[in-house]
Amino acid sequence: MNTSACQTLAVEISEPALPGFPLNQWYVAALGWELKDKPIGRTLLNKPVVLFRKTNGEVAALEDRCCHRALPLSNGTLEESGIRCGYHGLVFDALGKCIEIPGQDKIPSKAKVPAYHVREQDQIVWIWFGSEAQPEPSCEPPTYPVHSNGKYLFDGNVYHYNAPYQLIHDNLMDLSHLGYVHLRTIGGNASIHMNARMTVESKGDIVRVVRHMPDSVPPPTYTAAYPFKGTVDRWQEIEFHVSHLRIWTGAVNAGTDALDDPDRGGFHMRGFHGVTPETETTSHYFWTIATNPESDPEAIKARVVEQTVMTFDEDKIIIEAQFQNMCRFGAKPMIDIHVDAGANRARRIIEQLRQSTF
Template sequence: MNVPGSESLAYEVAAPAPVPTFPLDQWYVAALGWQLTDKPVGRTLLNKPVVLFRTPDGQVAALEDRCCHRALPLSNGTLDERGLRCGYHGLLFNGDGKCIEIPGQDKIPSKAKVPAYHVKERDQIVWIWFGSSEHPEPNCEPPAYEVHSSGKYIFDGDVYHYDAPYQLIHDNLMDLSHLGYVHLRTIGGNASIHMNAEMKVESDDRTVTVTRYMPGSVPPPTYVAAYPFKDRVDRWQEIEFHVSHLRIWTGAVDANTESLSNPDRGGFHMRGFHGVTPETETTSHYFWTIATNPQSDHEAIKAKVVEQTALTFEEDKVIIEAQYQNMCRFGTPPMIDIHVDVGANRARKIIEQLRHCAR
């Protein structure tokens, strides 16, 4: 029997916000500065179709890649002296996504606009902000990369598209022990020395650093082509993981001539920037640059180092895409870890923690 007023009250409990697919509240690499010239560039970044272009004053802008009139991708349009013009009916948009001209029509509806993203170019790297609902506006500056602006190095780079999830690229870059097996023609070297290199791994809640030393090594082909080594060399590999990019400093000095812990050591340097940006859950953009310090014939040696680096990354791409295809083929049977996986595993833990923080 129900007593009036005694009915139990039902309360609606809000479901927890879903965990985002990728870490948010981060700056991700959207392009290398020299890739944005006289044409708009369309890319999907973190599942979001984006068009990138330069405004008349040379600044970088990023808009949703969809015209608000009939939905043509704006990346199919053209740039003129005032902004980005849609390739279907000529609507003209400025860098804020506002329509500033409709051909043949004086009145521009207030709704004639396209969502804009926060984007910033720094040290010739174009960064785009993907924020959570709590931080739609950037709460920090994009990372600096002084290697591009210090004047100590010369560099170049490119972008690869991977048919594989972005964290498989992280795994590959965090573990350079594979060089002796995958990159015999370029930056490899003795596989046993790579696998047994002295290794130190340090981490905090956002970064992982892996340091590897290989004294008494035979210099690999890329090193020999770029620097006048006398004989054996002492090699180093310093890998610094951040959520949206990695910085890898590798190189060598003539054996027993300098301390590998000296931050100002000489010898042959290769400083790599690796912007790893998810396209979707299963595809990725890999923006890379390589900087070096030739002693002579600067342009010729830079060209050689860039060519050899591109060859190296093409070798990596074959391995990673084949790895992912096999993972899809076999499903999820358990995989074992070995000693070289420490850095990559810590990087994956950071990614997982940051995904949950941005709910």
């Protein structure tokens, strides 16, 4: 695959006016349990960043480059006072200031590296990418009570995609593909998915898609995790934010609970999807899945996570193959169908924000 052609194509497809990404936003940088006793190096929005946890438990983020001889600081080690470069042993604190040079008492004032604003909230690590006009955070990072309210069990992981981040948005905003891509897990009848009652609403920078599939046959993941008695009333609620999506799916026994009741029972899957650009053509996908087992909670949680991983593996194959084919054929026009309404609104929001911060 021609990398240069793909980079050009990504700009034409997902970023027609300007390079770059929406700024003045909190983006997902890591899941809390990733940061233990070693630093993690990641490229986020084209910026090489090293993430690490301090001895007091707080998270820090610096530019991933030692100011001495440019070794990635992620190649170094963590100590009580900060992160030590793995080349000549310089130590940097959480603000990026060099606080020790082995064998040298005087530390030059220029011996520092840029630091990023970073917060950990509900076991999600957020990093602020601001514009030149707004380098300081203008708000606190998003909360995600599903991880902390005690109603659900959850787990998650990270994927790396060789595809632009907005193709992942498109996939998550349009769950009609479940009946074709995920037949072994969360799919079900493809015709029911394509003809589901759907509403699309937007308010500010948020897009909400709601799909209902009453009196449908529960898919394999659902029957493996919950004792349904027959057909079910299914729902899919997708909430798009610039830096992440929240997807609430599930089902109740047909005719038992109203699908617009926020306290409805049945089987729940609540997904967090932090989609962070790495570059114009690659992405990080931080995900968690939460569920509400009625019995044998750890076994059911493990089963739901296993099934979720299977679906995400299937999505990754589709999205990366899609992008490879876009590179192969160039910027040929693509038609829209009814299921694209939510994804198209999300793309318009991304473009408006991108232009407003450059």
